[in-house]
Structures are given as C-alpha cells and as structure tokens.
Amino acid sequence: GAVVSQHPSWVICKSGTSVKIECRSLDFQATTMFWYRQFPKQSLMLMATSNEGSKATYEQGVEKDKFLINHASLTLSTLTVTSAHPEDSSFYICSASGTSGRARETQYFGPGTRLLVL
Amino acid sequence: AQSVTQLDSHVSVSEGTPVLLRCNYSSSYSPSLFWYVQHPNKGLQLLLKYTSAATLVKGINGFEAEFKKSETSFHLTKPSAHMSDAAEYFCVVSKLKGADGLTFGKGTHLIIQP
Numbered sequence: 363g364a365v366v367s368q369h370p371s372w373v374i375c376k377s378g379t380s381v382k383i384e385c386r387s388l389d390f391q392a393t394t395m396f397w398y399r400q401f402p403k404q405s406l407m408l409m410a411t412s413n414e415g416s417k418a419t420y421e422q423g424v425e426k427d428k429f430l431i432n433h434a435s436l437t438l439s440t441l442t443v444t445s446a447h448p449e450d451s452s453f454y455i456c457s458a459s460g461t462s463g464r465a466r467e468t469q470y471f472g473p474g475t476r477l478l479v480l
Numbered sequence: 481a482q483s484v485t486q487l488d489s490h491v492s493v494s495e496g497t498p499v500l501l502r503c504n505y506s507s508s509y510s511p512s513l514f515w516y517v518q519h520p521n522k523g524l525q526l527l528l529k530y531t532s533a534a535t536l537v538k539g540i541n542g543f544e545a546e547f548k549k550s551e552t553s554f555h556l557t558k559p560s561a562h563m564s565d566a567a568e569y570f571c572v573v574s575k576l577k578g579a580d581g582l583t584f585g586k587g588t589h590l591i592i593q594p
Contacts, residue, residue, distance in 0.1 A: 366523075396581055405570065406524075408581040421581070455524065457582075469574075469582060471516070473523035 365389055366458050368472035375446055376480055383441045383475045385456030392458035395439040400453040412439055446479045482507040484573050486585035494593045499558040501588045503571030513554045514572040566592045
C-alpha cells in the first residue's frame with residue numbers, strides 16, 4: 363500500500379518548450395501532494411505544496427508562473443515546467459500524503475522524473 | 481523554523497559491522513522525524529518515522545533510531561551492515577504530521593566495504 367507513481371521517468375526537451383510531469387497515488391487518496399527538486403549529489407528542496415482543489419503554496423524563490431501545479435483530483439497532481447531552460451534541468455520528485463491508513467502522517471515518494479533541457 | 485544537520489557526508493563501514501548515521505534537528509514545534517533511503521536511480525523509501533510515540537523507533541531492514549529531545553538528535557543505527565545497505569540516507573523533519581512540506585538534511589552516503 364501507499365504507492366506513488368510518476369510519469370514520465372525521464373524527459374528531454376528543447377529550450378523554450380513546456381513539459382508536464384504527472385504524479386499519481388495508486389492505492390490511496392492523496393489530500394496533499396508535494397513537489398521537490400533535487401540537483402545532482404544534493405538534497406531535496408521543497409518547491410510547493412498542493413491540496414486537492416486548492417491553489418498550490420510555493421516556497422520562497424520558486425516561480426509559480428514557471429512551475430504550474432494542478433491538483434485536480436485526490437489521486438493526481440501535475441507539475442508543468444513552462445518555457446523550460448537548461449537551468450531547469452533537474453530531478454523532480456513528488457510525494458503524497460493522505461488522511462487514512464499508511465499514508466496518514468507520512469509522505470510517500472514517487473520514483474522521480476529526470477528532466478534535461480537542451 | 482526547522483532544520484536538520486547530518487553530521488557526516490560519507491560513512492564507510494565493513495560488512496557485518498554496526499552502522500551509525502548521525503542527525504541533529506532544530507524545530508520550534510514538536511517535530512515529526514523521518515529517515516529515508518535513496519538507492520541509485522530509485523525513489524526515496526521510508527525507513528522509519530518518529531511522531532511523538534515511543535522514542536526508540538524500529539524501521540525496515542533492521543534499522544532503528546532513537547529520538548533524544550535533550551540532545552535534539554535522531555541518529556540512525558543498524559547492528560550489522562549488509563552490502564545492500566549502500567545508499568544515500570536522508571534525515572528529515574516535518575512540522576506537522578505528514579501535512580507539511582519536509583525539510584531534508586544534506587544526506588549521508590553510506591559505503592559498505594566487503
């Protein structure tokens with residue numbers, strides 16, 4: 363139980379294009395989803411928190427117009443990197459927590475999406 | 481505000497010997513504390529969590545951690561290292577129980593010598 367998937371697992375795109383990453387909770391209802399970013403050999407940094415049906419809350423320094431987050435259902439959140447540039451290349455990881463079962467009080471992480479912008 | 485300090489960026493032990501990964505935290509709240517493991521090219525896996533119940537927390541794969549409020553520490557231990565334990569380990573603090581974004585330590589790279 364408490365499995366989170368991400369799609370795609372990796373993506374290569376041209377500079378200036380937009381990329382959408384999906385995060386799904388497969389066996390529980392994720393009332394809250396989180397998006398993190400991890401640079402090579404570094405720790406994870408929280409980008410934003412999203413609650414189902416509400417606008418995402420972004421951490422300081424994260425551009426909300428560049429990193430669009432949608433959490434339209436209890437099992438799906440999407441992160442869209444708009445007008446991507448090479449400096450956006452990174453490992454993007456989502457996590458989800460719910461209100462019952464194993465997902466209560468704990469975040470479960472997706473496998474991550476590696477983005478390379480050329 | 482909350483923060484986590486992992487005292488060692490790398491730890492190297494021989495297979496079969498004990499493992500100790502150190503973590504100190506700072507939090508204005510009663511924190512929830514976690515240890516996650518990240519194997520190469522794999523997602524983060526929860527090892528164990530402390531959420532104000534028992535101070536000695538047992539996790540998966542033989543790992544355990546002890547919450548010591550007086551020392552603001554949450555060190556991770558395992559009695560006998562296995563080659564498969566080689567990975568990156570993150571100590572993590574949360575303000576609320578799962579409902580808030582996590583603050584990660586910088587990570588400790590565990591190396592297991594044969």
